[in-house]
Amino acid sequence: MSTTDVPVAATVGRKGTWHRWAGRVDAATPVRRDRTVDALRAVAMLGVVIGHWLVSALVADPGRPGVLTNHSPLSGWPGAAPVSWLLQLLGPFFFAGGYAAARGSRGRAALPWLAGRLRRLVLPVLALAAVFGPVLAALPALGVPGPTRQVVWSLVYHPLWFLLVYLLLTAATPVLRTLTARCGLWWLVPLVGAIGLVDTMRPAGLPSWLVLAAVPVGWAVPYALGIGLAEGTLPHWAGAVLLPAGVVAGAALVAAGYPASAVGVPGDGWSNLDPPSLFTLALAAAQLGAFLLVRGRLAALLRRPAAWAPIAVLNLAAMTVFCWHQSALLAVSLAGLPFGQVPGLLSPPAGDWLALRLLWFPAFGAVLAGFCLLFRRVETHAARRPHAVPPA
Secondary structure, three states, rough: OOOHHHHHHHHHHHHHHHHHHHHHHHHHOOOOOHHHHHHHHHHHOOOOHHHHHHHHHEEEOOOOOOEEEEOOOHHHOHHHHHHHHHHHHHHHHHHHHHHHHHHHHOOOOHHHHHHHHHHHHHHHHHHHHHHHHHHHHHHOOOOOOHHHHHHHHHHHHHHHHHHHHHHHHHHHHHHHHHHHHHOOOOOOOHHHHHHHHHHHHHHHHOOOHHHHHHHHHHHHHHHHHHHHHOOOOOOOOHHHHHHHHHHHHHHHHEEEEEEOOOOOOOOOOOEEOOOOOOOHHHHHHHHHHHHHHHHHHHHHHHHOHHHHHHHHHHHHHHHHHHHHHHHHHHHHHHHHHHHHHOOOOOOOOOOHHHHHHHOHHHHHHHHHHHHHHHHHHHHHHOOOOOEEEEEE
């Protein structure tokens, strides 16, 4: 036997293990499940994670030991706005949620179905609160500076704002399904008009109550489009309309004075996400149109177990990943704090910061994987099917 036989055999063995595992995941997937929507959700989740790791630039203050402040790399790089169009994927995320809610609630009593959905959404958040509640309470006694405490609070809890909106739309699913069944998707036109009316009021500043009211109204549009796909009211040619319409509308809105970035940037005056603007809806339309156009080919690809298994696993841990991805960034950043302005980690976002930041992604990913191993059982327990994809 030559010395090359051993590594070759080991490689074959690893490949065989991978294919067996992927085959088991594939076999556990219900036939009725739409794998393309799960892939869309997985891509949207990865976009959220990568986007937050890029725009959350924590900077160590060299004059004040232990002080962290949060900065936006986009404020110094206006040319990076197109990157935000690729990574701001909340529209597809709500679309996938609407589709899953409509499919999952079909033929089931509303209250038991809703209880199951809420359990899967809320339990991972409660696990996060159980860990960080005591931590945040102890930070002042440990002498942690106020700016650093604010950064910890913001990174851990601020991204969870979407969950309240998601819960509200989930609870409203029976009503939204009824509207879609009776009116098709035409009932979304007044919602889009309402967002346009809110946009006209932005230069003067929006009252907080109007912001709170407009957020679920805006995200109800892609959520209802997902319901339309599940109910068969979103026509097969919709992608060919949504993609160009979204691109043209988005370009026109930017030309009319809307911020070009899909996320909030200091100095822009207002954010396309707070609450979602017409530009955000146009971006969602373009993204969903592109998805619908490639959906057929994507379905063929995902019939392969090796392509489907990673998507299924990421969907199983979607809430865990969302809850803990900023904690992973925070953990690595706090570990580097004693070393000052570590390039790409705790240095100001300027010069070659972006390239250096990407080098830290494996560290963020490794810590996030550790958090998922610790807390994934909370989510899989809520799903009650630890070896299958989450219920639709």
